[in-house]
Amino acid sequence: MAITAGTNLNSVPNSQQLTLSSNYLDFTSGSGNDWSQQYLPDLMEKEAEVFGQRTIAGFLEQVGAEEAMSSDQVVWSEQGRLHLSYKGTLSIADSVVTIVSDIDGNTNGVNGFAVASHGVRIGDTVLISVANATYKGHVTVHNSDSTFVALPYEFAHATDVPGIDTNGAVCSILVYGSDFNKGTAGQGSSDANHASNTVTPTFKSHSNKPIIMKDVFEVSGSDTSAIGWVEVTGEEGQNGYLWYMKAEGDTRARFTDYCEMSMLESVKGVADNSTLDTTTPILGANFGTEGLFAAIEDRGNITSGVTGVNAATDLAEFDAILAEFDKQGAIEENMMFVNRATSLAMDDMLASMNSYGAGGTSYGVFDNDEDMALNLGFSGFRRGSYDFYKSDFRYLNDKATRGGMIDTVNAIRGVMIPAGTSTVYDQQLGKNLKRPFLHVRYRASQTESRKFKTWVTGSVGAVTSDLDAMTVNYLTERCLIVQGANNFMLMK
Secondary structure (H helix, E strand, O other): OOOOOOOOOOOOOOOOOOOOHHHOOOOOOOOOOOOOOOOOOOOOOEOOOOOOOOOOOOHHHHHOEEEEEOOOOEEEEEEOOOOOEEEEEEEOOOOEEEEEEEOOOOEOOOOOOOHHHOOOOOOEEEEEEOOOOEEEEEEEEOOOOOEEEEEEOOOOOHHHOOOOOOOOEEEEEEEEEEOOOOOOOOOOOOOOOOOOOOOOOOEEEEEEOOEEEEEEEEEEOOHHHOOOOOEEEOOOOOEEOOHHHHHHHHHHHHHHHHHHHHHHHOOEOOOOOOOHHHHOOOOOOOOEOOOHHHHHHHHOEEEOOOOOOOOOOOOHHHHHHHHHHHHOOOEOEEEEEEOHHHHHHHHHHHHHOOOOOOOOOOOOOOOOOOOOOOOOOOOEEEEOOEEEEEEEOHHHHOOOOHHHOOOOOOOOOEEEEEOOOOOEEEOOOOEEOOOOOEEEEEEEOOOOEOOOEEEEEEOOOOOOOOOOEEEEEEEEEEEEEEOOHHHOEEEO
16 A cells, blocks of 8 residues: 655645745735635635644653753763673683673773773683583683683583584673682782782763754844734744744744754764865864764664564564663663654554454453444553553654655664663662663853843844844754663664
């Protein structure tokens, strides 16, 4: 089945800077709105709101917070992992393990990881795992900053462990404790090759910078007093027969949306790779800002589903998401903001979980009867120890925003964000401890707030200049801070 647009679909909803015939009703003869005829038409004065709620702002207000800042840059640090876990290679003949990266795959010099600063020491007990086998070993020799010997407890060498038959196999390393003989000296006294035997915490540092956004609306003094015959309406509450009120209100609403869309879509520029750092006033290596989608793609998780376009049609994808969240902060409650196709696919998936739902009569809370409207949707569900709450994301559906993009390969079908007051869930303690958070930083001081600044100049109303016009200026300076992006999920 295909859906096509009518030949006269209202497809010119965008405002234009030019004075064109499409911006006004035409009452000339032969136009179809001919007032040269002698009959008075039945005039419907009120402007029809055919696109419903046109704005998309409000998403960040639901999931984040706002906070003032007084600097050109925001820098924050995030804790590293508590336990010592690495990736490396295993020489099976002599049980030599060579560390290559941390457990997240960061190699030497990447994201603050230094092979020479790993925490494996003589006397540690380790879990060594390859593709088809696992053994528990004891660290007896520290040959270099990245190499150590982990002899198996139950075998002479790793080559004798059943299932380990490939020399130089990729392995994962987990330190799970230590084991010392009676009467021996403390940790590290015999580890002459290790410069330091104290395991010190590490952290990752991130930064973002605000961008300055501007817009303007201008109308001549004469037009501010010109009465119209169309009663205008708008999202900013404008109402009446003065057309400039409509234009100014739409400009304000559009700028409000820009404030949010920029926090979602913005990316940082690449120095010496983008011509923007030399051909525009945005100079230097540090230009642009990191939005939500870019932050998740850089520091978070991305799911492309299992199979098919609407890959949320079974629980396999969510089980994979749960497994990944278990590896991260294990935040119990998550909000899903998805497009229409993904939302419907989730509804069908959840309905199919009910053995009586084959005919579509037991959707929703499964208490439908013949005298009530059938509930065909779900607002959330629980899987394992996680709660997922689903909401439609207008920004991903509207044809004038993300919903109209033609790139299906890189299309975004949704985003998962840790829910409002949720904290990091500790599975051992069985309670919440703390959570990452999402918030907008805007420039402000005791004398100046640039959160959403607007001012009027000209000679209309309060006179500020001799210009026979009213100019309304809009300005904001802000950036988005995504802390703990490893607990966010982008659905593509």
